[in-house]
Amino acid sequence: MKKPDRSLGRVAAIVGMGDAYADHENVKDPLQLATEATWGAIRDAGIKKDDIDILLTGRAPWADRRPQWSNIFASHLQLPVRMTTELTFHGAGVNAIIGQAALAIAAGVADYVLCVQADAVQLFIDATAVGAATDACPQFEFPYGPTIPTIYAQLACRYMHEFGVTEEDFAEVAVQRQEWAVHHPKAAKRKHGLITVEDVMKSPYISSPLRRWMCATWGPGGTAGAFIVTSVERAAKAKNPIYIRGFGTCTTHEYLCERINLRKSRIPLGPLPAITTTGAAYAAKEAYEMADLQPQDMQIAALAGNFSHTVLVQLEDLGFAPKGKAMDLVRSGRMRPGGDFPVDTNGGWMGFGQPGISVAADSLVETVRQLRGNPLGLKAGNNPKLAMAYSAGGMLACHSAVILGTEKS
Amino acid sequence: MLEQGEFADFKESYPQPRVTQDALPYWEAVRNKKLLFQRCPACSGAIFPPRSVCPMCDAGAKPGWEESKGAGSIYSFSVVHRPPSAIWKSHAPYTIGLVRLDEDYFLFAEIEGKPEDMAVGKRVEVNFPDREVPLPTFRLV
Numbered sequence: 011m012k013k014p015d016r017s018l019g020r021v022a023a024i025v026g027m028g029d030a031y032a033d034h035e036n037v038k039d040p041l042q043l044a045t046e047a048t049w050g051a052i053r054d055a056g057i058k059k060d061d062i063d064i065l066l067t068g069r070a071p072w073a074d075r076r077p078q079w080s081n082i083f084a085s086h087l088q089l090p091v092r093m094t095t096e097l098t099f100h101g102a103g104v105n106a107i108i109g110q111a112a113l114a115i116a117a118g119v120a121d122y123v124l125c126v127q128a129d130a131v132q133l134f135i136d137a138t139a140v141g142a143a144t145d146a147c148p149q150f151e152f153p154y155g156p157t158i159p160t161i162y163a164q165l166a167c168r169y170m171h172e173f174g175v176t177e178e179d180f181a182e183v184a185v186q187r188q189e190w191a192v193h194h195p196k197a198a199k200r201k202h203g204l205i206t207v208e209d210v211m212k213s214p215y216i217s218s219p220l221r222r223w224m225c226a227t228w229g230p231g232g233t234a235g236a237f238i239v240t241s242v243e244r245a246a247k248a249k250n251p252i253y254i255r256g257f258g259t260c261t262t263h264e265y266l267c268e269r270i271n272l273r274k275s276r277i278p279l280g281p282l283p284a285i286t287t288t289g290a291a292y293a294a295k296e297a298y299e300m301a302d303l304q305p306q307d308m309q310i311a312a313l314a315g316n317f318s319h320t321v322l323v324q325l326e327d328l329g330f331a332p333k334g335k336a337m338d339l340v341r342s343g344r345m346r347p348g349g350d351f352p353v354d355t356n357g358g359w360m361g362f363g364q365p366g367i368s369v370a371a372d373s374l375v376e377t378v379r380q381l382r383g384n385p386l387g388l389k390a391g392n393n394p395k396l397a398m399a400y401s402a403g404g405m406l407a408c409h410s411a412v413i414l415g416t417e418k419s
Numbered sequence: 420m421l422e423q424g425e426f427a428d429f430k431e432s433y434p435q436p437r438v439t440q441d442a443l444p445y446w447e448a449v450r451n452k453k454l455l456f457q458r459c460p461a462c463s464g465a466i467f468p469p470r471s472v473c474p475m476c477d478a479g480a481k482p483g484w485e486e487s488k489g490a491g492s493i494y495s496f497s498v499v500h501r502p503p504s505a506i507w508k509s510h511a512p513y514t515i516g517l518v519r520l521d522e523d524y525f526l527f528a529e530i531e532g533k534p535e536d537m538a539v540g541k542r543v544e545v546n547f548p549d550r551e552v553p554l555p556t557f558r559l560v
Contacts, residue, residue, distance in 0.1 A: 149439060163497030167539065215501075217498065217500060217501065218497050219497070
């Protein structure tokens, strides 16, 4: 596969960031959330609305599933632009639009690109009906009555089987996510306070081996994140630019029944058939190569761990631990508050929760905030300058990794 | 039938498979309690889910249908304790797993048996229980 030009890691920066939040006491729909975040990003960037040339979003919010949502939003802003489009790449698309914005800057077709995503599942739709109905294969999976956790649990089962990991290990992952979440004012699980391995092991099975505390929850009610991307030259005049140092993406399938039957892949997934290595490894490798950096150069990371075991698999695929050994990194304590490699500092998808597709924007918001030193929750103790922001979507299907830094390469 | 991206009210009845044209012979066979899969005439690879051209080699060959012996082993499994909707509640807990058939392809399906008896590697055989929606399941041998 053609390797991306490494110079792409030196062309663009985020110069404006805005975020917005909603809950049952303060209801906002995706248009309102996206509007609030966008105006926050515009003001933060010190530009005018009409400076925006291209508007990018991930796929339409669950809470407002109108087709052409990105165009609906541009219209809502009365913002004629060169192009709007949605990266329909599951949750990875929300992360991948940052790289696509950098490409537009590199190609010279835009001075400013707005990347924005909002959602508010809990406030507007029946969350229990979301998910398996669209993410399970409607022909060969959904008729058997799986939930999303059931599909992900197939990986959990294999991960335990192949690497000797236990449910207690999964519990420890949940405990550490909660250690960050309790400090974040918007985190869905903040209200539960700190938990122990015993608490997790006492929580009921959702779909074995996954217990309730090993799963992400819905909520907060709604969120949005907006990012203004421009050239590094323009960013030099910005007050707090965050440089896009590298990005990489890939997708390997849509449904799990397709993935397990995949027997060869030019994207390296280890010996096939198997599911314990994901396309995250390739997406991250591309990002590291573009940035000319190594996994150990990352000082902070935001994962897309919707379950305990996906946290572990992602830590491995992103290069932070050898395959099957992520629990060693978890047990080292390096990723906990006070550690030298803070990970999922907003509580991650498990602790912060999933307001919908915007969860991937929340991870980017958290990463930018930590790099700028102004998080809403607990500040990373190591003054991070380089970050990995990763997102995933679908049933282990789509992957996007972005490396952000406070300095140009 | 569910259209993609649509939230049908599946609480009223068990969901019907959204049958593709490629898979019509598969579902016709299921009604006759037979399990079919495809094989590529060029690379001999077992193909699932069904398609009109082999995706595993560059021959561009049209796959042929074969009957599976329906025997395999549990590759992975999960016991569903919190089902997706009301209609599944009386059925829970039930086990859903990936089964590796002896012809070397995988099915995602229900595995009948006691949850405590499930284990990776255990042998299973196909079953066609009489249900509202005909589906192949597996049961522990």
